Amino acid sequence: MAKVAIIGGGMSGVACAMQLVKNGHNPIVFDTGKRGVGGRMATRSESNVQFDHACQFFTASDPRFVATCREWQEKGIVAPWKGTIVTLRQGEVVPIGGGHGGGPNWIGKDGMESIPRKLLSELPGCTVHPGAWVSRLKRTSHGQWEVITSERSMGCFDYAIVAHNGKCANRLSACHGMENINKVLVKLRLSSIWMVAIQFQNGLKLPYDAAFVEAPSALSFIGNQKNKFVSSRKSECWVLFSTAEYGKRNKVPQEFIPEDKGKQVTDELLSEFATSIGIARDALPSIMFTKIQLWGAGLPLNVLQHSDFILDPTTKAGICGDWCVEPSVQGAVLSGFALADAIHAREQGIATAYVSSSFRPVQTASPIGAFPGLCDGPATTSNGSARSAASSAKGQRPVASTSPASPTQAPALVEPSPEPHPSDTIKWAVRKRVWDYLEQHNLVDFPRPCHKRIPNFKGAGEAAHRLAGLDCWARAACVKVNPDVAQ
Structure with missing residues (x-):
C-alpha cells in the first residue's frame, strides 16, 4: 500500500484520491481552500443567496465518466439540471440541443462545491487537510517526499502528486526530483476570467437559464442561479463570465483587486449583460448586491498530448488535471483516475512512465470550458465530443x-x-x-x-x-x- 500526498483538492485531485482508495492505497489530500476543498467547483453565499461562481454545470460523454456520474446521482451527490441553455449570437437566441443542451447536464445537489466535499467526506482511508498551504516538497535521502506547509512538516510520502496548476504548481515542482514535471508545467498557458455575480430584486423572466455569449461581447457565459438553489428562488442571481481576452486586458493581482478596477469591471460586464439579453441598461431591475472575482488561472489554453497525466517513475512524482485531457470536469476526473491507476500498476510491479512534453492548443472550447456531449453547443474541444467518445474506459488517448x-x-x-x-x-x-x-x-x-x-x-x-x-x-x-x- 502506497502513501500518496495529493496537493490540490479540486476534481482531479479528488478523483485521484478516490481511485487510489479503490485500489487499496492511502491518499492524503492537502488543499488551500479556507472554506473547504473544491478549487473551481466553487459555491458562495451572499445576502442569503447561493451561487456557483466558477463551474456552472458539466457533461459526460466518456463511458467511464458517464457511469461515474450515475453512481454519484444514486448517492444524491449530483442531479440532472433541466435548465434551458442557448447561444446568444448578436441579438439572436439560438437553442442548443432543442433548447435543453442534450443531456444530462449535471450540477451538485447543494452547489458545485458540495460534489468534491461529499466525495471526500465519504471516502474511507483518505485524510484531508483543508486550509493547508504547501510551501515546499523535499526529496528525502530515502527516496520519499516530505510535504512542508507554511507551519510545519506534514510527514513523508511514497508519492507526491501535484493536482493543480498555475504559479503555485510551478513553484512546488521547481525542486530536486521534479525537474521533468516542471519542464512540462512551464509550457502550460492559462486564461484569466472575470466573474461578476448580481442579484436582482425582481426576475428578468428570460426564456432561458444560461447562455453562451458569442463575440464581439466581452462576456462569454451568463447563468441564472434561480433554478439551481432553493435559497435563490425568491429573486434572481445571475453570474457573468468574461472572455479570456477581456480578462487578459484587465488582469490585476487576484489576491487584491483594486476597488476602482472592481467597479470598472462590474459596470462594463453589467452593460454587456444588458446588451446581450436585449434590455436597456437602465431597464434592468434594481440590484440588491454584486460580487466580483478574478480567476487568474482560470482554464488551460493548451492541453497535453498523448497522455492523460504525468508520472516520473524514478522519483515517484506525478501530476494530473483537466489540462492533461480537456478543460472540463470530465477531463479533470479522467486524468485523476488514470494517474491513480498508473501508480497502482507501478506498485504491482508493472513499470509505468509517462512524461509527455508536447501540447496542443484548445481551439474551440468556450472560455468557461469544454462540455463534451453538449448537443450543438459551442463549448467543445477541437476534437469535440468525438474525442471523449473515442477514449475507452481505460483512458486511451485518441x-x-x-x-x-x-x-x-x-x-x-x-x-x-x-x-x-x-x-x-x-x-x-x-x-x-x-x-x-x-x-x-x-x-x-x-x-x-x-x-x-x-x-x-x-x-x-x-x-x-x-x-x-x-x-x-x-x-x-x-x-x-x-x-x-x-x-
Whole structure:
C-alpha cells in the first residue's frame, strides 16, 4: 500500500484520491481552500443567496465518466439540471440541443462545491487537510517526499502528486526530483476570467437559464442561479463570465483587486449583460448586491498530448488535471483516475512512465470550458465530443496525427526528436509499442534505453507495412520515437 500526498483538492485531485482508495492505497489530500476543498467547483453565499461562481454545470460523454456520474446521482451527490441553455449570437437566441443542451447536464445537489466535499467526506482511508498551504516538497535521502506547509512538516510520502496548476504548481515542482514535471508545467498557458455575480430584486423572466455569449461581447457565459438553489428562488442571481481576452486586458493581482478596477469591471460586464439579453441598461431591475472575482488561472489554453497525466517513475512524482485531457470536469476526473491507476500498476510491479512534453492548443472550447456531449453547443474541444467518445474506459488517448505538421510527443523521460518522414512514422510507432508492451507486461529482460534512445527491434519495418493496412492500428494511438538516427 502506497502513501500518496495529493496537493490540490479540486476534481482531479479528488478523483485521484478516490481511485487510489479503490485500489487499496492511502491518499492524503492537502488543499488551500479556507472554506473547504473544491478549487473551481466553487459555491458562495451572499445576502442569503447561493451561487456557483466558477463551474456552472458539466457533461459526460466518456463511458467511464458517464457511469461515474450515475453512481454519484444514486448517492444524491449530483442531479440532472433541466435548465434551458442557448447561444446568444448578436441579438439572436439560438437553442442548443432543442433548447435543453442534450443531456444530462449535471450540477451538485447543494452547489458545485458540495460534489468534491461529499466525495471526500465519504471516502474511507483518505485524510484531508483543508486550509493547508504547501510551501515546499523535499526529496528525502530515502527516496520519499516530505510535504512542508507554511507551519510545519506534514510527514513523508511514497508519492507526491501535484493536482493543480498555475504559479503555485510551478513553484512546488521547481525542486530536486521534479525537474521533468516542471519542464512540462512551464509550457502550460492559462486564461484569466472575470466573474461578476448580481442579484436582482425582481426576475428578468428570460426564456432561458444560461447562455453562451458569442463575440464581439466581452462576456462569454451568463447563468441564472434561480433554478439551481432553493435559497435563490425568491429573486434572481445571475453570474457573468468574461472572455479570456477581456480578462487578459484587465488582469490585476487576484489576491487584491483594486476597488476602482472592481467597479470598472462590474459596470462594463453589467452593460454587456444588458446588451446581450436585449434590455436597456437602465431597464434592468434594481440590484440588491454584486460580487466580483478574478480567476487568474482560470482554464488551460493548451492541453497535453498523448497522455492523460504525468508520472516520473524514478522519483515517484506525478501530476494530473483537466489540462492533461480537456478543460472540463470530465477531463479533470479522467486524468485523476488514470494517474491513480498508473501508480497502482507501478506498485504491482508493472513499470509505468509517462512524461509527455508536447501540447496542443484548445481551439474551440468556450472560455468557461469544454462540455463534451453538449448537443450543438459551442463549448467543445477541437476534437469535440468525438474525442471523449473515442477514449475507452481505460483512458486511451485518441488517434495521434502522423502528419509532419503535428506536434510530437516525448516518450517517458526522453527528449522529443524531430518529426520523421511520413513514410517512416509507423515504423517508429511499432518500436515504441513493442517497448511499452514488454515493459508493462514484464515479460522478458529487454534492452534498456541507451543515451536516451529506445532500441530498435528486429522486424519492426516489416511489421509496420503489415500493420499499416489494419483498421484497428489506424484507430490506435500512434506516437513516434527517435527516428532521426539509425540505431
